[in-house]
Amino acid sequence: MRPSSESFVRRVRSKLDELSSTERLLADFLLEFPGELASYAGNELAQLAGVSPSTVSRFIRRIGYESYEEARRHVREEQEVGSPLFHGSSGSSSAARQVRSVAAHFQQSQANLAATFERLSDATMAEIARAIVGAPQVLIFGSRSSQAFALYLRWQIIQVLPRVTALPGPGETLAEYTAGLSERDCVIVFGTRRQTSQMDRLLQAAVRAAAHILYISDHASPDCAQAHWSLQAQCRGPGPLDNHVGVMALCDLLATLVIDASGAAGRKRLAAVEQEHEELGDFG
Numbered sequence: 001m002r003p004s005s006e007s008f009v010r011r012v013r014s015k016l017d018e019l020s021s022t023e024r025l026l027a028d029f030l031l032e033f034p035g036e037l038a039s040y041a042g043n044e045l046a047q048l049a050g051v052s053p054s055t056v057s058r059f060i061r062r063i064g065y066e067s068y069e070e071a072r073r074h075v076r077e078e079q080e081v082g083s084p085l086f087h088g089s090s091g092s093s094s095a096a097r098q099v100r101s102v103a104a105h106f107q108q109s110q111a112n113l114a115a116t117f118e119r120l121s122d123a124t125m126a127e128i129a130r131a132i133v134g135a136p137q138v139l140i141f142g143s144r145s146s147q148a149f150a151l152y153l154r155w156q157i158i159q160v161l162p163r164v165t166a167l168p169g170p171g172e173t174l175a176e177y178t179a180g181l182s183e184r185d186c187v188i189v190f191g192t193r194r195q196t197s198q199m200d201r202l203l204q205a206a207v208r209a210a211a212h213i214l215y216i217s218d219h220a221s222p223d224c225a226q227a228h229w230s231l232q233a234q235c236r237g238p239g240p241l242d243n244h245v246g247v248m249a250l251c252d253l254l255a256t257l258v259i260d261a262s263g264a265a266g267r268k269r270l271a272a273v274e275q276e277h278e279e280l281g282d283f284g
Helices: 008-014 021-032 042-049 053-062 068-081 094-117 122-134 146-157 197-208 245-261 263-280
Strands: 138-141 164-167 186-190 212-218 229-233
Touching: 008 021, 008 068, 021 042, 021 053, 042 053, 053 068, 094 229, 094 245, 122 186, 122 212, 122 229, 122 245, 138 146, 138 197, 146 164, 146 186, 146 245, 186 197, 197 212, 212 245, 229 245, 245 263
Parallel strands: 138 164, 138 186, 186 212, 212 229
Antiparallel strands: none
C-alpha cells in the first residue's frame, strides 16, 4: 500500500478510538513528537515511547502502512515540506536544551548570514535596485510568515517610492492588482517554504504581463525559473522553526540599495514624508 496524501498526524488521529491502551500511549507520544519516527529504528522508538517493539509494528499497520520503513519515508517527506511539528524532539532536559539553544541559535544565525550573502554580487543587487526604482508600481507578496517580510520591505522603500503595495491586503484579491500589471512593473515575491497557492497565481500573472520578477526563497524551496532574479536565503534552524535572519538581512540590503538608487527624487520624497510627520505630529 502506498501512503495517501493524508498526513501522518491525521492518520494517527483518525484511529485513536480504535487503539489499545499501549497503542494509545505510542500514539500520544507520536502526536507530540511525530518527527521521532523518522529518526529512530522501530525498537528505538519503542524504547523512547515506553512500549514494546511489537506494539510499534501493530500500530504502524493499524494506521495504514505496510511497513515501518514506509511510515518513516512518509514522515521524512513531511519534514521536507517544513512543518515545525516534525522538527521537534523529545530530547533531554529543558534546562540543558536552553543552555545549548542560545549558542546554537547564534552559530546558526551566523552560518545562515554567511551562506546567504556569499551568493550575492554587487552587480546583480544594483541591477535589482534600479529596476525597483524605475518601476511605475512595485508589488510585494508574502503569505503566512513571509507576509511579515513583505510588509517590512514595503515599509522601508515606500519612504522613497510612492507606489509600493504589499499583497494580499485584508479583504482583497490578487486580480485587483494583477489586472493592471505592465512590463515595467516589478513584482517581488517571498517564496520561503509552505506558501499558499496565491503565490503561484501571482507569479503566473506576472509572467503573462512580462513584469520584472524578483523571487526570494530559501534552501528548502523550489526556485522560480521565470524570475528575472532569484535570491536564496539560508534558513536552517537549530530547532523546529526556520531561522529567517538571512531573509531579514536581504530585506535590509534591498531597502538600503533602493533608497540609494532613488537619488534626488527619493530624497525629495523622504524629506516630504518627514515634513508630514512633523505636521501631523506622528511621533509627538
